[in-house]
Amino acid sequence: MTLHSTNPEGRKPVIRCAACPIADRAVCSYSTTRELSLLEAIKSYRTYLPGEEIQSTGEAAAHVGSVVEGIVSLSRLMPDGRRQMVGLLFPGDFLGRATRDTAPYDAIAVGQVTLCQFDRRRFEKMLGDSPALNRRLLDMTLDELDAAREWMVLLGRKTAREKIASFIALTARRSRAPVSADGLHIALPLTREAMADYLGLTIETVSRQIGALKRDGLIILTDARHLVIPDLDALSAEAGDDVV
Amino acid sequence: MTLHSTNPEGRKPVIRCAACPIADRAVCSYSTTRELSLLEAIKSYRTYLPGEEIQSTGEAAAHVGSVVEGIVSLSRLMPDGRRQMVGLLFPGDFLGRATRDTAPYDAIAVGQVTLCQFDRRRFEKMLGDSPALNRRLLDMTLDELDAAREWMVLLGRKTAREKIASFIALTARRSRAPVSADGLHIALPLTREAMADYLGLTIETVSRQIGALKRDGLIILTDARHLVIPDLDALSAEAGDDVV
DNA sequence: CGGGGTTTTGAGAAACTTCAAATATTGTGG
């Protein structure tokens, strides 16, 4: 990609908003050119390495911002080490709570991540003055709430097999996967451990259920992180949802 | 779902906003007197009987509104009958998506419920003009998102015992329960079935775990829906969360 | 008092986890 050089600080040159790859989906997508120029003045870019902690629970967060590239996981760590992922942020998604000074969850970079950051206080101030930002943030938060609830159904009521099938089908839908004669080719963005934390399972169960789907011909593994879905409808049928 | 006697009227005389019991928490709580009078013009009250369906999945929702009295559950029913609750609305909470025309979940009255309703289209229109409403709705939605995520941790990683302990502790905190010499007296607002749907368990497991907490002296049941908590800290310790 | 619904209890089965170890895979320095 264009924004690739990793400098030690994780700082990046500022991309002009007009050329921003997430301009149509980000928190600023309802904003006028005039408002964009105000945001442009307070934004900065930063990159994080795979596995790097962007924010940790209880820590004061100086910044909020948009995911430009990569994936960020939000998770809660229980005192005894159990971890549950509670959110997965893709490019365009917004990270952080403008109106709260400590982060309620750990935000961890999955793969390399680039954020478009704003100073939290200054962003909060702008939010107070901008109906466009406010409204966009509301719409995004409502979408996140819907996703969280869908996820609750998965966590509370689905079997391990359904969880895995749901996750793979979701990944297939989210990444506009290349279709070839043998099916959809997709890459799994998460490690088995991260999948387990996402789905409320152990890594062993994740591995076994992926194996089972493979044996049943619903997926074909090329390697541990890449697979082919010959028939997405058949896979989706294993996910336990209503036929959409 | 149980059959219930019909609710012929369900209409209630309009309470003046100035005398509204949820004025400090509702979606209108940031609004000026002037804006309240606009809302007052388009609001209506309606009551629902215990178990009555307020909205069902996929159905067009004509209204949105605030819970004034009672509790509303939001849940998703899977095609084979499994049900997962995804939200529990208390007085002051807002029901419905202004910017979406079909409800994504079933909204069911738990006990008798009174709503302060607005025509969805008209409310949506006001939302476009009102920073106060917008901002309040954003704050409420962020709180709901936090609650949903907390709940995801419970669903994905907690044991049955921890789930029950969490639920009882939560209920105790939410209902300013009367304290007497023997402890906190609380009423469980949900049936065992509703608790099971909330916690991602079966009714039998709910019943057994309540029995276990009782045997361990962490709760004292007066009847199936009323109990005493001698030591809330001890109960909370069973919930598996960080010590707060 | 009867009947519907709710809650509890029991026994066995199933799903998932835990512990343990083997097998890939990846990154690194020589």
Added chain:
DNA sequence: CCACAATATTTGAAGTTTCTCAAAACCCCG
């Protein structure tokens, strides 16, 4: 480019938790 260490994934066997099925007990209301 290879060997090696570190990490990630798979597999196996046994154990635990939770579910399922079945039935009894309880409770509220008319």
